[in-house]
Amino acid sequence: MPRPQKTIFVRVMVGLVLLLAAAPALAQQAVKPAPFKPEVTGEPGAPSTTTTISGEQLPPQKFGGEIKDTAQQSKPYWPMRVVPPKGAPNVLLIMTDDSGYGVPSTFGGVIATPALDRIAKAGLRYTNFHSTALCSPTRAALITGRNHHSVGFGVVSEQATGYPGYDSIITKDKATIGKILKDNGYHTSWFGKNHNTPAFQASAAGPFDQWPMGMGFDYFYGFMGGDTNQWQPANLARNTTYIDPFLDNPNFNLITAMADEAIAYMHRMNTLTPDQPWFIYYVPGGTHAPHHPTKEWVEKIGQMKLFDQGWNKLREQIFENQKKLGVIPANAKLTPWPKDLLKEWDQLTADEKKMFIRQVDVFAAYVAYTDHEIGRVIQAVEDLGKLDNTLIIYINGDNGTSAEGTLVGTPNAVAMFNSVNVPVEDQLKYFYDVWGTDKTYNHMAVGWAWAFDTPFPWTKQIVSHFGGTKQGMAIAWPQVIKDAGGIRTAGRNVFTWPRPLTGTPNGDAPSLLNASYNFKAEVEVPQGGAEGMLITQGGRFGGYGFYVLKGKPVFLWNLVDLKRVRWEGPEELSPGKHTLDFDFKYDVLGMATLAYGSISGIGRSGTGVLKVDGKEVAA
């Protein structure tokens, strides 16, 4: 349960806002801001006049004209448009997903991350920056500059409960960095993952107050929720509208698409309003599961044979690199391997080794691919000639590398969240070649996650150990930060967060799991027959569909892509009106047994009957 926090998280951004508003030149050290004097351009009251504001509040602008009986006698007075102070920088805030301290080359990892290296070389590397060990909470803290419990995100949005600190609601009095910068005259935008909308408000019907646009971001292109299928993201939205740009585009991948979108946005803003600075919050789904890199990256990384020595050797290598780079203390000792929990590499069978190397090659390719696309966004800033006065913050991971892949990895995280393990033998047989393609919702074995959090023990979700919470970060702002390549070891953003997390996320559509249910569809079939979907939830990795296929009614359960159970009518529907029914009677007591410590009520058997116009056609 929550207890008083020792220190507070990520004041960086709020500090940043104050600095921007006060005096950009002071930016490196938090010096007392000088008394505020607004910078006014042009005649007050003229339509194009602008002003800066103190950043502490929005001052009401008094009407300075005159209102008389006629227009001729009156004098108009336009409120001044609020703009940031002269020289205020653009801000590009980048954060990757589920990535431990030992993943990127910048912090000793074996996977080359040239974009993060670039920021570290041009600016500063921070070795003592911390997350909350979990996605939504870290993100909520980052965008509000407050402890995540203060903004309703003690847990991920899907696990929210109706209690203060855990209800996934960011109240209006807790403004985000987007809102603050927007109100100070910035263009604000958000690309990639949004895990800070309540799950129960994420449908196309909103409400949208806590979507990015409702939280102060002018523009949003990204996905709603904790993760997505990068090949066919069904939860992808532009602003407040769900979109599916991957239809008719078999090469679509969201990691590339969102970089393209961000670059296009930057160009658009630069063309229309070259002097108005922008804030871009850039948060790709990489490298959260599913690990979905392009084939080219998988080939490239696979050829490098980075992981053939196994996870124990990998740890030693990362640890050694970290010492060389100076991103851990020279006298640091590597934490011991948890022998009682995880097998050592040498204890694995040849099949296990083969499969696990494939899993990690795909993961590493995803890391490299994600960083590469981030690099394109950074390059676009340079190409516009804006690099010098752009503050770029690149945080590696919103928490440590994830152990949600189980001890043996999984081709389908939906199976994992239903407590279904796919044995290595089956992974090799059915999924080895397609690992990382759109045929998998894949995740890797825990041994790798542990190694990627080197030198620390534990992983994502585990708040009590640095494996879950220590993130590498680099910050560059060439015009201001002059100690290029420097390392900062002070841990001013540390805080502790006591609540361990277990459990599974929940969807927001009505759940028919562990219950009896009935679907009834009233259809009209034209001459020549009909086909298509009536109602469906989920997809390739688990779900159901009630549809008409080549004229025949079908109800299908996809049991996490390992088995499909099907009811199909033997005859085509005749032209005219029909009522189609699928009736399911569940055999046992349901979720309620969990309150008594019993799982006897869940995941059990039932009987389904498919009917056309009240007549049974399949059972």
Place this chain on the structure above:
Amino acid sequence: MERTLPFILEWDENLDVGSDTGTPVDDKDYQVPFKFTGKLGKVTLTIDRPKLTPEDEKKLMEAQRQKGIAE
């Protein structure tokens, strides 16, 4: 149907009526969006969640107690 899903459907895909977004539930049958070509008047989903009777509760409580003793 011998076993059912105990916890969760694929979470990145929403509930769709009249067509399918994202990925198909069975690639062998169709590809998205698989729009229904007839007229779809109305779809009704009725869920009948099992309720524990006092007798069920008693049994479960007893089982939990026995388990507690065994441990």
